[in-house]
Amino acid sequence: xxxxxxxxxxxxxxxxxxxxxxxxxxxxxxxxxxxxxxxxxxxxxxxxxxxxxxxxxxxxxxxxxxxxxxxxxxxxxxxxxxxxxxxxxxxxxxxxxxxxxxxxxxxxxxxxxxxxxxxxxxxxxxxxxxxxxxxxxxxxxxxxxxxxxxxxxxxxxxxxxxxxxxxxxxxxxxxxxxxxxxxxxxxxxxxxxxxxxxxxxxxxxxxxxxxxxxxxxxxxxxxxxxxxxxxxxxxxxxxxxxxxxxxxxxxxxxxx
Amino acid sequence: xxxxxxxxxxxxxxxxxxxxxxxxxxxxxxxxxxxxxxxxxxxxxxxxxxxxxxxxxxxxxxxxxxxxxxxxxxxxxxxxxxxxxxxxxxxxxxxxxxxxxxxxxxxxxxxxxxxxxxxxxxxxxxxxxxxxxxxxxxxxxxxxxxxxxxxxxxxxxxxxxxxxxxxxxxxxxxxxxxxxxxxxxxxxxxxxxxxxxxxxxxxxxxxxxxxxxxxxxxxxxxxxxxxxxxxxxxxxxxxxxxxxxxxxxxxxxxxxxxxxxxxxxxxxxxxxxxxxxxxxxxxxxxxxxxxxxxxxxxxxxxxxxxxxxxxxxxxxxxxxxxxxxxxxxxxxxxxxxxxxxxxxxxxxxxxxxxxxxxxxxxx
Numbered sequence: 214x215x216x217x218x219x220x221x222x223x224x225x226x227x228x229x230x231x232x233x234x235x236x237x238x239x240x241x242x243x244x245x246x247x248x249x250x251x252x253x254x255x256x257x258x259x260x261x262x263x264x265x266x267x268x269x270x271x272x273x274x275x276x277x278x279x280x281x282x283x284x285x286x287x288x289x290x291x292x293x294x295x296x297x298x299x300x301x302x303x304x305x306x307x308x309x310x311x312x313x314x315x316x317x318x319x320x321x322x323x324x325x326x327x328x329x330x331x332x333x334x335x336x337x338x339x340x341x342x343x344x345x346x347x348x349x350x351x352x353x354x355x356x357x358x359x360x361x362x363x364x365x366x367x368x369x370x371x372x373x374x375x376x377x378x379x380x381x382x383x384x385x386x387x388x389x390x391x392x393x394x395x396x397x398x399x400x401x402x403x404x405x406x407x408x409x410x411x412x413x414x415x416x417x418x419x420x421x422x423x424x425x426x427x428x429x430x431x432x433x434x435x436x437x438x439x440x441x442x443x444x445x446x447x448x449x450x451x452x453x454x455x456x457x458x459x460x461x462x463x464x465x466x467x468x469x
Numbered sequence: 470x471x472x473x474x475x476x477x478x479x480x481x482x483x484x485x486x487x488x489x490x491x492x493x494x495x496x497x498x499x500x501x502x503x504x505x506x507x508x509x510x511x512x513x514x515x516x517x518x519x520x521x522x523x524x525x526x527x528x529x530x531x532x533x534x535x536x537x538x539x540x541x542x543x544x545x546x547x548x549x550x551x552x553x554x555x556x557x558x559x560x561x562x563x564x565x566x567x568x569x570x571x572x573x574x575x576x577x578x579x580x581x582x583x584x585x586x587x588x589x590x591x592x593x594x595x596x597x598x599x600x601x602x603x604x605x606x607x608x609x610x611x612x613x614x615x616x617x618x619x620x621x622x623x624x625x626x627x628x629x630x631x632x633x634x635x636x637x638x639x640x641x642x643x644x645x646x647x648x649x650x651x652x653x654x655x656x657x658x659x660x661x662x663x664x665x666x667x668x669x670x671x672x673x674x675x676x677x678x679x680x681x682x683x684x685x686x687x688x689x690x691x692x693x694x695x696x697x698x699x700x701x702x703x704x705x706x707x708x709x710x711x712x713x714x715x716x717x718x719x720x721x722x723x724x725x726x727x728x729x730x731x732x733x734x735x736x737x738x739x740x741x742x743x744x745x746x747x748x749x750x751x752x753x754x755x756x757x758x759x760x761x762x763x764x765x766x767x768x769x770x771x772x773x774x775x776x777x778x779x780x781x782x783x784x785x786x787x788x789x790x791x792x793x794x795x796x797x798x799x800x801x802x803x804x805x806x807x808x809x810x811x812x813x814x815x816x817x818x819x820x821x822x823x824x825x826x827x828x829x830x831x832x
Contacts, residue, residue, distance in 0.1 A: 367583070367585070367588075369581060369583030369584070369585040370585050370586075370587060370588070371585075372550065372581060372585060373579070373581060373584075373585025373586070373587075373645075374585075374587070374598075375550065375574070376548060376550055376574055376579035376581070376585075376658075377574060377575065377579060377598050377599050377602070377648075377649075378570075378571045378572065378573070378574035378575030378576075378599065378602055379571070379598075379602065380571050383602075387587075388587055391589050392587075392588065392589055466589035467589065467632065468588050468589045468590065468591070468632030468633065468634065469588055469589055469634075
């Protein structure tokens with residue numbers, strides 16, 4: 214859409230040093246966290262149960278499961294919640310908007326463990342169920358932010374666009390969505406980080422992930438297993454938030 | 470997107486795309502509103518009731534009235550931002566209700582008080598909006614953008630690639646006017662375009678706008694609540710009251726000289742005579758007062774000044790008369806208080822009559 218742009222306009226100028234520090238802070242924290250955990254593991258004696266868990270193959274498998282679950286949940290949420298938000302916005306109905314937000318809020322307030330386990334009882338256990346539960350659970354931030362972002366577009370901007378003869382679809386694609394994109398992306402980021410955290414619960418319905426380590430560690434009182442699992446979840450959440458933050462910054466339309 | 474080179478209004482130039490013409494091509498077409506009424510659902514009283522008006526090609530008509538009188542609603546029915554409940558609106562004889570609203574709007578310039586520049590697009594992209602909707606080529610579009618930035622006195626090298634928030638309010642409003650002019654529409658609708666700017670900027674924008682309109686001769690409906698602005702800019706002023714009823718529709722000079730009723734008079738406010746003087750050139754007064762006594766030195770004034778300027782100078786200097794001297798130094802005559810008063814009395818038309826003598830100076 215925008216072809217006539219010059220490279221040096223509209224960049225945020227937060228001060229170079231501040232920006233660098235902000236960009237590097239999260240990976241640094243994660244690296245330190247990882248290093249400390251590793252050193253600590255090497256300083257202690259692991260028994261056979263712990264050794265069965267704390268090896269590369271097992272860890273890679275759990276991390277893969279965890280990422281697959283949370284990332285596909287977030288992707289599905291993006292695919293479902295953003296169009297849903299757009300559709301609700303286009304109906305211009307305050308009532309519908311209110312009802313949907315209220316329903317979504319109720320969903321959000323329900324404890325995640327409850328959602329996952331109930332769904333497993335009425336349906337089945339496994340990955341798909343965990344995925345559905347996660348999607349249902351992280352739907353709200355994206356939906357709400359899509360609605361808010363679109364509603365926050367200055368009415369004068371919209372009127373100018375209509376007054377110049379843009380069709381409703383053109384107004385949506387060229388004006389409303391780009392202007393709402395920072396808010397929508399912020400919602401996606403929230404729901405992604407959410408999904409990483411909540412995916413630990415998948416272990417209760419046999420859907421794998423790092424939750425396995427946390428729960429087993431607790432049950433068997435093998436704290437190294439518990440701690441490594443928890444540290445991995447935390448590290449992944451921080452790193453994903455960091456990447457999402459970078460994307461958000463990069464994708465923000467210039468001029469805002 | 471299809472490339473609509475359809476000529477929406479019959480007498481429009483065959484100029485589906487920018488034929489490399491200047492910003493000054495095009496010109497205006499007539500607008501006729503016939504018994505236009507707008508009633509919002511669930512309301513007993515119409516917002517606009519039975520509004521009829523004919524606006525000539527190239528005319529700049531001011532809608533003046535208090536907030537909520539329906540002047541903006543009336544204007545917005547012309548480009549169907551608001552759909553009329555009944556009545557008909559014709560632009561250049563073409564019924565606007567028979568056209569697709571989106572197509573219609575691409576051929577009507579639209580400027581609003583909040584400007585409404587797209588904050589995520591550069592000024593160039595903002596101005597290019599309608600040409601792109603109309604499917605102009607890249608080359609035509611960028612040439613047009615450059616030309617328009619020049620027209621509204623924004624240096625293309627400096628402003629084309631800037632974003633709206635990097636511009637001052639006055640600059641943004643100029644960009645807004647440029648954007649509205651982009652596809653050279655024969656009709657412009659302007660909703661208090663200078664309302665949000667400070668008085669100094671506003672005056673500057675008004676002066677520039679008058680110069681621009683003298684060049685491009687669009688048919689313009691200009692909504693304002695500022696009567697002085699209406700007097701300054703308008704060819705004709707429609708003073709509107711509730712439900713967009715036309716209390717008086719006439720030239721500024723005629724309205725000032727003979728307000729149709731108390732409502733119009735109250736809207737003009739105090740200083741009607743002074744406002745009229747600001748519409749009359751010094752040359753419309755009797756300049757035959759005698760030359761200064763030998764040795765006497767009088768203040769000098771250019772013949773392009775208005776009688777209001779003359780009065781101002783007389784009051785400030787305390788002189789008994791002014792010398793009217795043109796740019797070449799030729800003395801045209803001499804102006805006194807009495808001559809100014811006489812000019813005012815002479816020019817008073819009878820109520821509802823046509824343009825007053827000496828009217829239309831500022832063009």
